[in-house]
Amino acid sequence: MWAREHWLHVYFPTQDVSLTSRCKVDRAHYAPSRPYSDSPQPIGHGATISAPHMHGHACEYLIDFLRPGSRVLDIGSGSGYLTHVLANLVTDPSIPDDLNGHVIGVDHIPELVDLADKNMHKSDQGRKLLDTGKVKFITADGRLGWQEGAPYDAIHVGAAAEKLHPALIAQLHAPGRMFIPVDTVCDGSARGFGGGQYIWVVDKRVDGSVHKEKVFQVSYVPLTDPPKK
Numbered sequence: 001m002w003a004r005e006h007w008l009h010v011y012f013p014t015q016d017v018s019l020t021s022r023c024k025v026d027r028a029h030y031a032p033s034r035p036y037s038d039s040p041q042p043i044g045h046g047a048t049i050s051a052p053h054m055h056g057h058a059c060e061y062l063i064d065f066l067r068p069g070s071r072v073l074d075i076g077s078g079s080g081y082l083t084h085v086l087a088n089l090v091t092d093p094s095i096p097d098d099l100n101g102h103v104i105g106v107d108h109i110p111e112l113v114d115l116a117d118k119n120m121h122k123s124d125q126g127r128k129l130l131d132t133g134k135v136k137f138i139t140a141d142g143r144l145g146w147q148e149g150a151p152y153d154a155i156h157v158g159a160a161a162e163k164l165h166p167a168l169i170a171q172l173h174a175p176g177r178m179f180i181p182v183d184t185v186c187d188g189s190a191r192g193f194g195g196g197q198y199i200w201v202v203d204k205r206v207d208g209s210v211h212k213e214k215v216f217q218v219s220y221v222p223l224t225d226p227p228k229k
Contacts, residue, residue, distance in 0.1 A: 025088065027052065029122040030081035045109045048221055049079045050158060058156050058179050059085065061201055061215075065154040065177045068092040070101040073149065073171065075142035076158035076223060077105030080116025084126055086156065087135045097132065104149045105137045108225070113137045142223055145171045152176060159223035160197045169202060169210060178202040181220045 027035040031049050034041060040048040059066070066072065066089040074083045083105040090101030107113050116137050120126035129135040140146060142157070144167050151173035157180040164182060172178055181197050197218050203211045 025081060025084045025125075026123065027081060029126070030079040030084075030119045043079050043112070043115065045111055046221065047076075047078050047107075047109065047112055049081055050220075054218070055082050055085065057199070057216075058082065059089070061179050061199075062086075062154045062156060062177055063089075065175075066090055067153075068095055068101060069099055070153040071149060071151070071173070072101065072103040073146055073152045073155045074103055074105045074158065075145070075155065075168075077107045077116055077137060078112055078158060080105060080119045080137065082156065082158065083116065083135060083137070084120055084129070086154075087129050088125075091129070091134055100134060101153075102134045102136070102149075104146055105135065106140050106142045106146050107137070108139065108141055110139045113139045141225075143167070147171060155179070157181065157223065158220070160218075160220040161223045164200060164202065164212065169204065172202070172204040174204045174208050175206050176204045181218050183222070184214075 031041045032043065038051050038053055040051050043049050066086065068090055070090040072086050072090055074086055077083045083103050087103045090103065092100060105116055107116070117130065120130055120135065138146060143161065143165050150171035152171055153173050153176050155168055155172060155178040157168070157178065160181040160183045162183055164180065168178060168180070180200050180202065182200050183197050197220055199215045199218055201213045201215055205211065
């Protein structure tokens with residue numbers, strides 16, 4: 001377990017001091033137990049908040065597309081923690097408000113959408129992001145994305161998809177990038193060597209062409225239908 005001041009810098013490494021500062025979001029507002037432990041934590045309804053190092057990886061891979069003014073889609077937003085971090089990266093209090101970006105968090109479980117909103121309200125910064133519309137949480141099927149806010153400069157998917165869903169690629173801006181775990185056993189087109197779940201980085205280039213790269217193996221909860229009651 002790391003002290004709060006330590007792991008924030010370990011898992012969000014950057015040479016840009018102002019960027020590092022904007023990444024700081026207290027995980028204790030989002031994780032019900034052991035918030036500073038580098039491990040996933042259950043948040044109810046079969047969902048988890050990912051380990052801090054995985055959030056760090058996501059930000060590192062997406063960072064070139066997380067600038068003030070960027071539009072971001074966070075699928076499987078769960079606790080709302082990474083949604084808050086992403087919002088900090090696409091907003092800057094030193095520039096006019098209408099030039100700042102926004103983040104849409106999507107989850108298919110209504111109770112988790114309510115939880116994320118409640119968690120963000122625990123801090124003054126989180127409340128302001130919600131009140132100004134810089135962050136919005138929506139109940140929807142993440143596999144379909146959220147067309148209303150498209151195109152997105154960056155898309156983060158926080159649960160393992162059965163395939164590289166075409167709807168998500170279609171909603172990427174050109175240029176834009178998606179960070180998505182894919183169950184390669186389910187998706188033959190993404191299988192490559194070996195089964196299991198892998199992070200894929202999907203880039204849509206300026207000309208609209210799409211480049212896909214399989215980067216490392218992971219273990220995520222699945223991106224599926226809501227659990228049956």
